[in-house]
Amino acid sequence: MTTINDLILRTTTILIAFILFGFSIYLFLAGHSAPGGGFIGGLMASAAIVLMYMAYGYETVRKIIPVDFRFLIPIGLGIAVLSSIGSFLFGQPFLSQTFAYFHLPILGEKELATALLFDLGVFLTVIGVTMTIILSIADDR
């Protein structure tokens, strides 16, 4: 994969991957109030990772991101389920969400919702799923 000289691709990837990561995190965080959310954020993040795989090859990226993406699936699902079960602690039905406004140091008055935790689970699962599928198939030669 890396035999051809793809300097332009690699150089642009450095830029674009970070922009994509940033965009995916934006989508994830903004999802509650603007278009976006865990699902699309996760897809965008995996797009960034796929781009890195395409530019730098399997071995290199494994060194940069030493994560087995398969484990993101149970982690994501675990977060989603645990955040849902968490509502039992407060005597609420399964999957009850709540939110509150906090005064954060830099960002100022911000709203934080427990739904974000659930969305984090979605986000991680989606990354795990897409990366597992793509890497499994790509590896299958």
Next chain:
Amino acid sequence: MLFAVFIPLLIACFIPYLSKFKDKIHTGIFVLFVPLAIFIYFLQFIGNNFAPFSHNYSWIPSLNISLDFYLDGLSLLFVLLISGIGTLVTLYSIFYLHKSERLGHFYVYLLMFMTAMLGVVLSDNVFVLYSFWELTSISSFLLIGYWHYRERSRYGALKSMLITVFGGLSMLGGFVLLTIITGSTSIQVMISQTDVILHSPYLPLIMALILLGAFTKSAQFPFHIWLPDAMEAPTPVSAYLHSATMVKAGIYLVARFSPIFTTYEWFFIIVSGIGIVTLVWGSYMAVRQTDLKGILAFSTISQLGMIMTMLGFGTKAAAFAAVFHILNHATFKGSLFMVAGIIDHETGSRDIRKLGGLMTFMPISATLALFGTFSMAGVPLPFLNGFYSKEMFFETSLHLNDATLLIAEIMRTGIPYLAVFGSIFTFVYSMYLFFGTFTGKNHIDELPKKPHEAPLGMLISPALLIIGVIIIGLIPNIVNESLLAHAAQAISGEEVHQHIAFWHGFKAPLFMSLIVVIVGSILYVLRNKWKNTYLLIPGKLSLNKAYNAILDGSEKYSRKITNSYMNGSIRRYIALIIVAILIVTFTTMFTTNGFTIKMDDLAEVTAAEILIAIVMVVAALGTVFARNNVAAILILGVVGYGLAVLFVFYRAPDLALTQLVVETITVALFLLCFYHLPNLRPRTESVKTKLVNATIAIGFGALMTMVAISAHSSKWFTTISDYFVENSHDLGGGDNIVNVILVDFRGIDTLFEIVVLGIAALAIYGMTKLRDDKGVE
């Protein structure tokens, strides 16, 4: 009475333990006391002033099913037959079955059967009766297939099972109808509500269903075919089940329900009609048999037909004659089967062509057989019980109730002639059975064993039965008032007083009997001259052929039908599924007037939307007609992106984003997969298939369009989306309503969707990584 019915089953639980000592003590000895005790228990009820009584035990009160046992004259007669002949058969089997056989199995089945049979005749509740009825079928199946390593045994067992269970199930249908009409599950209550049943529109159906059960069980024409094949069972079983008890269960059923149906003229037509046909056919066919037990099987069929005919007559005298013949038949037929078993046991052959001249070798058996066969033939001698009941049969056939229907009138005149005709053949096969076996030339050299007299123990049971034959023959009124009159009363519903006498004077029945004896003797002597008639008829008309054809045919055609649509092609299945959806949905929509089109709340259509729609339609058509698979995938992508653009137009940014990314990934994955696949084969289907597929596809598309339009045109309730719009900020804390619905209002859907994604990913991982693993295969 509960104890009396279930004690054989209880004992059966211990038989496996007892049969371990079979080398020292024959298992049958333990069993022997069970029917004997029951026999003695029920013997006490015989008496002139016996009155019916019942015992009730709760079983399933909520369904109105309880173990109601009702003992009247009819039940008492059957119970005594079952337990009495059961005792004798057990005794006989002790000497008949060698210790090397699987005795435990045999006696467990036999005791199971005994409980079932006692339950059938004592139950007052129709559903309890049905349960016991099926238990008799099952235990009979097990007993016929006792020598399961023989192919004929398995064939016979299966045949009897299929036919009797077919009848049993239809009988259950009749019982259910009766229960619905009368509102009760008790037979006695049903009898008391005879008027209700007789005025029910379902009366013919009920009668047909119940009679079907009775006819299959009692081997009536044309369901008699299982009985000759059931002769593969051990002889004690044939003697017990297939002559004295189980085959009379159908007789019992008809007798039990005859108070209800007897005034209904079709009851006479069907029961007597089938009965007389069975009588004639059975006796005619019996002469043709070469196997001793085959002769006896057809003889049983014909005798059962005779009893059935009498039950159909519906007169008091006929009811009495029927119960009298039930008793007589059980005595002489049981003994004849046992004698046939002895001959088989001591000579190794049952083929009457090989036997002959055994009288000098087996004098006792020959004497027993002489009484048995002559009683069966109805030879007019004052010490043979068969003559009395045959004479009564002739007598009653001459004094039938007046008929209104033409067919009943024809039968009224025809039955006496048919009765005589059938009895002539009965005489012929009885003579053949006796003289063919015990007189004439002997062929000792051809027999597998050298014949000699049976051990004493084996002779006790048939001897006792023959003593019964003679006692009833000498003193025919011995059990008349004390037992038979009560039984006849239970059938006809009124008090019966009938005197049995040998001499009636010079009247019609006597002349009929004399005709039977004279013509029968002539036919027997000349039988070699007319034997060829058998070659003409049965070969083509054989009902066994019909049975085999039905069995093979149903197997063949069901396989054909299954293969015709289960051809393994997924295309075919999908076509069938879609056609089914089309038909069902279209019919439902059409019959409920579901198709509506309203134009009033439609939005404006913009030029851009039309443009995108056109692009998507063209792309979709392109996908269908594309020859190259990569092209097809890419054009399919156009449809997906078009959809994303449409989402943008319809102000669904989240959907648009997701659709865009998902479409990209799908197209990429498709390309990846199809890269490795061979190119699409040019379709080689015929024009006809293509047309059919096109029709189905267009039809389905049109249907879905119509459903969508109709769904849009008929909104019955306001949508709940207003709630989400109003509350997503206040309750969910977010302004992106879609996202708040996904993670908050309806988070559980999302939870399981990500689970689905996770499973899919792991499945793909497993499929790609683990397929070379030898352990998985």
